[in-house]
Amino acid sequence: MTEIAEPENLQVTEPENLQAKYDSIIEKDSKYVMQTYGRQPLVLSEGKGAVVRDIYGKEYIDCVAGIAVNNVGHCHPAVVRAIQAQAEKLLHVSNLYYTEIQAELAEALVSVTGMERVFFCNSGAEAVEAAMKLARMASGKSAFVAAEHSFHGRTIGALSVTHKSIYRDPFMPPVSSETTFVPYSDADAIRKAISENTAAVILEPIQGEGGVNIPDPGYLKEVREICDETGTFLIFDEVQTGFGRTGTWFCKDQFGVEPDIMSMAKAIGGGFPMGAITAREELSFGRGQHASTFGGGPLACAAALASIEAIKEEGLLKRSKENGAYFMGKLRNMEREDVVEVRGKGLMIGVEVNHPCSDFVDFAREHGVLVNCTSESVLRLVPPLVITKEQIDKVVDVLEQA
Numbered sequence: 001m002t003e004i005a006e007p008e009n010l011q012v013t014e015p016e017n018l019q020a021k022y023d024s025i026i027e028k029d030s031k032y033v034m035q036t037y038g039r040q041p042l043v044l045s046e047g048k049g050a051v052v053r054d055i056y057g058k059e060y061i062d063c064v065a066g067i068a069v070n071n072v073g074h075c076h077p078a079v080v081r082a083i084q085a086q087a088e089k090l091l092h093v094s095n096l097y098y099t100e101i102q103a104e105l106a107e108a109l110v111s112v113t114g115m116e117r118v119f120f121c122n123s124g125a126e127a128v129e130a131a132m133k134l135a136r137m138a139s140g141k142s143a144f145v146a147a148e149h150s151f152h153g154r155t156i157g158a159l160s161v162t163h164k165s166i167y168r169d170p171f172m173p174p175v176s177s178e179t180t181f182v183p184y185s186d187a188d189a190i191r192k193a194i195s196e197n198t199a200a201v202i203l204e205p206i207q208g209e210g211g212v213n214i215p216d217p218g219y220l221k222e223v224r225e226i227c228d229e230t231g232t233f234l235i236f237d238e239v240q241t242g243f244g245r246t247g248t249w250f251c252k253d254q255f256g257v258e259p260d261i262m263s264m265a266k267a268i269g270g271g272f273p274m275g276a277i278t279a280r281e282e283l284s285f286g287r288g289q290h291a292s293t294f295g296g297g298p299l300a301c302a303a304a305l306a307s308i309e310a311i312k313e314e315g316l317l318k319r320s321k322e323n324g325a326y327f328m329g330k331l332r333n334m335e336r337e338d339v340v341e342v343r344g345k346g347l348m349i350g351v352e353v354n355h356p357c358s359d360f361v362d363f364a365r366e367h368g369v370l371v372n373c374t375s376e377s378v379l380r381l382v383p384p385l386v387i388t389k390e391q392i393d394k395v396v397d398v399l400e401q402a
Helices: 015-032 077-087 101-114 124-139 165-172 189-195 221-230 298-313 316-332 360-365 388-402
Strands: 044-048 049-056 058-063 117-121 141-147 180-182 200-204 233-235 263-264 275-279 339-345 349-351 372-374 378-381
Touching: 058 077, 058 388, 077 298, 101 117, 101 275, 101 298, 117 180, 124 200, 124 275, 141 298, 180 189, 180 316, 221 233, 221 360, 275 360, 275 372, 298 316, 316 388, 360 372, 360 388
Parallel strands: 141 180, 141 200, 200 233, 233 263
Antiparallel strands: 044 049, 049 058, 117 275, 263 275, 339 349, 349 378, 372 378
16 A cells, blocks of 8 residues: 655644544534535545545545546645645736736647637536536527436536436526436437527536446447537536546547537646636637636646646556556456446446445445445446556455455
């Protein structure tokens, strides 16, 4: 297991004091924080690479990675240095002015995405909102086609194209009441759903929250053809699948399909909050049509540039692809009768079992591995791309015993 360097001048804390500290943190959270999360009984204090440590000093191999955020690993040295250096020069400046680092990041994103224009924001939901606004504005239409089991965010606009009722129902009616949901990986259903008022089709190239659902090989190409025939924009939500997660810069590259607009976030900043959309040259907001106070801020841009460079220098695209294949091979060879399917691309892996998988999560945590259960019966494994084969072996050993 990767070792986490001990902080300098570390003071030994007595176990009873650690318990009091833990209890105090939980009490404050319960008292002051809106209880929107189903948290694990775990207080994390530090991390390095694919390993995190709790306040008691116990280490865990992290196969959640902030939900596909920490692609270059926790506290990557280059990302940390970039944030520190930038923090000494400029923390924030309004988008009423230019900054060199924002222009450099825009150029880098155009390079790795193969698209032409960038808009910066702060999260995946904001990126989806921007994509929806741009599609509506450019098309003069208001309806969307989305997939069943999709997840695009929790803001009101993004909820309009998010399928699961538990997320949508408390906040109805949605902004776009004209969204039509169709089965995932069914191109003919999309063809039938597109109307004269459809602005865009929005899809995750691989559905994450829906259960790591992978489309048929020709699905996305056929959807692209349908959108071209009908004059409908195609939006890819690569918030979870981007920046090497599936073994290429973006999952679209796996299928050889280019969207008109693409949303991204999560791993873009190496752990620092950030979001963005990229679009074709002729698709762009004009002055005053969209904005974000913190979008493309200096700290976020510095972190993102360092993260992109780390992915390149450390060969993390190749590593994601190779270690993902190794991981899935080991998982498929587990001696378990309850595994329905192991599926994924790169280091975005789903292990579907024939029962609710919350017990897996608890057992794994108790044995030094963090995993996430989604869609009730699918273990979602999205570790940092720097995870080693030795760490993968430990994860599989734990899951086999769960």
